[in-house]
Amino acid sequence: MSLKDKFINLRSSIKAFFSPIPARVYAKFADSTPKTRIVTASAVVLTLLAFGAAGVAPITTDPDEVSVKAISAELELPSLGEQIAKLEAQQQLYVAEDKMRAGDTLASLLNRLGVDDDEASNFIKSDSRARAVLRLKAGTSVQAQTSNDGVLQMLRATIVDGRDDTPRNLVIQRDGDKFTVAEETATVERRIEMHTGVIRSSLFAATDAADIPDSVASQIVAMFGTNINFSSDLKRGDHFNVAYETFWQNGQFLRAGRILAGEFVNGGKPFQAVWFDDPAGNGQGGYYGFDGKSLKKAFLKSPIAFTRISSGFSMRMHPILGKWKKHSGVDFAAATGTPIHATADGVINFAGVESGYGNVVIIKHDGKYSTVYAHMSRIAPSSRKGNQVSQGDVIGYVGMTGWATGPHLHYEFRVDNQPRDPLSVAVPTVTPLAGAELQRFKTVAADITHRFNLLSGSEVATVKAMAAAAAAPATKLAAK
Numbered sequence: 001m002s003l004k005d006k007f008i009n010l011r012s013s014i015k016a017f018f019s020p021i022p023a024r025v026y027a028k029f030a031d032s033t034p035k036t037r038i039v040t041a042s043a044v045v046l047t048l049l050a051f052g053a054a055g056v057a058p059i060t061t062d063p064d065e066v067s068v069k070a071i072s073a074e075l076e077l078p079s080l081g082e083q084i085a086k087l088e089a090q091q092q093l094y095v096a097e098d099k100m101r102a103g104d105t106l107a108s109l110l111n112r113l114g115v116d117d118d119e120a121s122n123f124i125k126s127d128s129r130a131r132a133v134l135r136l137k138a139g140t141s142v143q144a145q146t147s148n149d150g151v152l153q154m155l156r157a158t159i160v161d162g163r164d165d166t167p168r169n170l171v172i173q174r175d176g177d178k179f180t181v182a183e184e185t186a187t188v189e190r191r192i193e194m195h196t197g198v199i200r201s202s203l204f205a206a207t208d209a210a211d212i213p214d215s216v217a218s219q220i221v222a223m224f225g226t227n228i229n230f231s232s233d234l235k236r237g238d239h240f241n242v243a244y245e246t247f248w249q250n251g252q253f254l255r256a257g258r259i260l261a262g263e264f265v266n267g268g269k270p271f272q273a274v275w276f277d278d279p280a281g282n283g284q285g286g287y288y289g290f291d292g293k294s295l296k297k298a299f300l301k302s303p304i305a306f307t308r309i310s311s312g313f314s315m316r317m318h319p320i321l322g323k324w325k326k327h328s329g330v331d332f333a334a335a336t337g338t339p340i341h342a343t344a345d346g347v348i349n350f351a352g353v354e355s356g357y358g359n360v361v362i363i364k365h366d367g368k369y370s371t372v373y374a375h376m377s378r379i380a381p382s383s384r385k386g387n388q389v390s391q392g393d394v395i396g397y398v399g400m401t402g403w404a405t406g407p408h409l410h411y412e413f414r415v416d417n418q419p420r421d422p423l424s425v426a427v428p429t430v431t432p433l434a435g436a437e438l439q440r441f442k443t444v445a446a447d448i449t450h451r452f453n454l455l456s457g458s459e460v461a462t463v464k465a466m467a468a469a470a471a472a473p474a475t476k477l478a479a480k
Contacts, residue, residue, distance in 0.1 A: 093146070093147060093153060094146050094148075096112075096113045096114050096144050097143045098112045098141075098142060099140065099142070100136045100139065101138055102138045104138075106121060106124060109133075110152075113142065113144035113146075114144065114146055115144055115150055115152045116149070116150030117150060119179075120151075120152035120179065123172070124155075124172065127179070127181055129170070129181045129183070130170075130179075130181050132157075132170055133155070133170065133172075136157055140158060140252075141157070141250070142156070142157045143155070143156045144156075151174075152172075153173070153174050154171065154173045154174070155172040155173075156169055156170070156171050157169070157170050158186055158252065159183075160254050160255060166185060166186070166188070167186040167247075167254050168183045168184060168185055169184040169185075169186045170183055171183070186249045188247050188249050188254065189248045190245060190246075190257075191246045191247075191248060192243055192246075192260065192451070193244060193246050194241065194242070194243045194451060194452075194454065196210065196239065196241045197209060197210035197212065197240055197242075198237065198238070198239045199235070199237065199238040199239065199240075200236060201236075203220065203221065203230055203234065204217050206240075207220075213255075215255075215256050216242065216244050219258070219259045220242065220262060220264070223262055223273050224264050224266075224271050224273065224295070225300055225301060225302070225305075226296065226297040226299075227266075227271050227295070227301075228264065228271065228301075229302055230305065231302065231305070232308065233266060233267070234266065235266065235267050238265055238267065239264075239265050240263060240264040240265065241263045241452055242262045242263075243260045243261045243262070243448065243451055243452070244256055245257030245258055245260065258275060259273075260274070260275050261273065261274045261275065261448040261451070261452065262287075263452065271289075271295075272290050273287040273288065273295050274287065274289075274441075275287055276288050276433070276441050276444060288432075288441060290445050290449070292432050292433040292434075292438050292441050292442070293433075294432060294433075296391070298365070298369070298427045299344045299365075299369075299371075299391075299413070299427045300344070300392070301423070302343075303340050303341050303343050303371075303373060303409065304332045304334050304338055304339075304340060304398070305341075308332070308333050309331065309332060328419035329372065329374075329410050329412035329422070330410075330412075330421070330422055330423060331409065332398075332408060332411060333406070333408045334398045334407065334408060335398065335407060336377050336399055336400070337377060337397050337398060338398040338409075339394045340394065340398060341391075341392050341394060341395070342363055342371075342389045342390070342391060342393045342395050343371055343391065343422075344365050344369070344371065345365065345388075345389065345390050345391050346363040346365040346388070346389055347363065347364050347387070347388050347389070348361065348362075348383055348385050348387045348388075349362045349363060349370065350362040350385060351385055352379075353401075354402075356402050356403035357372070357374035357375065357402050357403075358374060358376065358402025358403070359374075359375070359377070359378065359396065359399065359401045360372060360374040360375075360376065360402075361383050363389060363395070368415055368416045369413075369414070369415060369427075370414045371411070371413055371414070372411065372412035372414065373395060373409060373410075373411060374402060374409070374412075375398075375399055375401055375402050375404045375408060375409060375410050376396040376398065377396075377398060377400070377407070379395070380395050380396050383396060413425055
């Protein structure tokens with residue numbers, strides 16, 4: 001039915017609707033008040049509009065009225081044989097990746113990478129820069145790109161020479177009948193890792209169990225070394241948290257960086273530290289407690305890491321003279337060649353041989369303090385009179401020169417040139433942060449505190465359980 005026909009029918013329906021209305025209704029409408037007539041007329045108009053809307057509503061298209069036209073065409077399919085021939089004619093390149101293994105030779109590495117290319121092998125052995133491949137550390141990833149027959153097209157490896165050196169990519173590439181070597185600065189990703197550990201026997205055993213690198217363990221010693229003697233103060237069940245930097249390249253671990261924060265609970269007493277950059281912006285910095293006080297004291301508790309005290313500051317029977325004599329220092333037993341560190345910043349006042357001291361270094365510090373390091377096997381080349389040293393610098397190596405019956409370090413702490421017990425003497429501390437620097441530090445400390453709070457769930461519960469298990473054998477033994 002067309003739209004015109006629908007309007008005609010609608011008109012007829014309206015007319016039929018009004019035709020049965022009696023004449024008396026019209027008369028009554030004419031005699032009504034103006035207000036009544038207006039309301040009645042409005043109702044009628046609205047009724048008509050409703051019918052009109054129904055009449056002009058969208059009309060559903062009849063499927064039978066839709067025109068359908070079929071189109072057909074022939075398509076030419078490409079030849080499968082031609083495609084295969086083109087692929088066979090093209091040079092296919094293959095990429096393989098493997099890691100350097102302990103005891104690897106160049107031949108074994110290239111063999112695992114699918115390289116069968118004597119020219120490439122000879123070039124790597126003969127070129128001064130390409131030979132760096134032969135010095136790759138175990139675990140280093142190496143990528144190789146080869147042709148169908150194993151001819152090397154490209155070889156790439158990441159080289160890290162030192163802790164602070166920027167890693168670089170060594171790229172060996174074929175250029176016709178020759179090879180080129182290029183070094184590119186590697187894109188390094190910095191991550192922050194957090195770990196926790198429990199002392200069962202030693203610090204390094206605990207860090208090994210927690211998959212913490214040895215370089216980080218050494219930093220823990222340096223960080224808390226002014227408060228904890230890691231050779232004598234550690235107790236079974238002590239635990240620690242540490243957050244430190246790690247550097248990665250293409251998903252491969254390169255090295256660990258600086259500790260950003262640490263917490264060590266020793267005998268129930270917590271020690272906390274946060275790294276804070278030097279306000280002068282010279283790339284230096286130091287560790288501070290969460291209260292803004294520097295952890296760096298004027299003097300370290302021990303000039304040697306991981307040792308034992310063989311003789312204290314007291315009267316003793318002299319092992320060589322055979323008579324009672326006051327021992328004016330502390331002896332630290334250690335193997336010959338163990339590094340000796342300056343316990344504070346200062347200037348070398350003497351470095352050489354002096355009677356019973358043997359090879360000895362004397363350092364003059366600020367004010368009235370000086371320290372003595374005796375019986376060295378050899379003095380470090382940098383330890384020359386007048387040279388400045390910083391806390392932690394290696395100034396010599398343990399030995400038994402002079403009046404000594406075995407390898408050890410004789411260490412003296414002098415105030416106004418008078419010997420004092422280095423284990424009990426009160427030493428000055430570094431001035432704490434204040435003002436704007438303290439406020440900036442609090443922002444850094446708040447971020448680190450948040451990171452440590454992330455360890456407050458299952459990981460800390462695990463630590464507490466491990467600490468309890470570590471202490472349990474001693475408790476049971478005492479109960480028996």
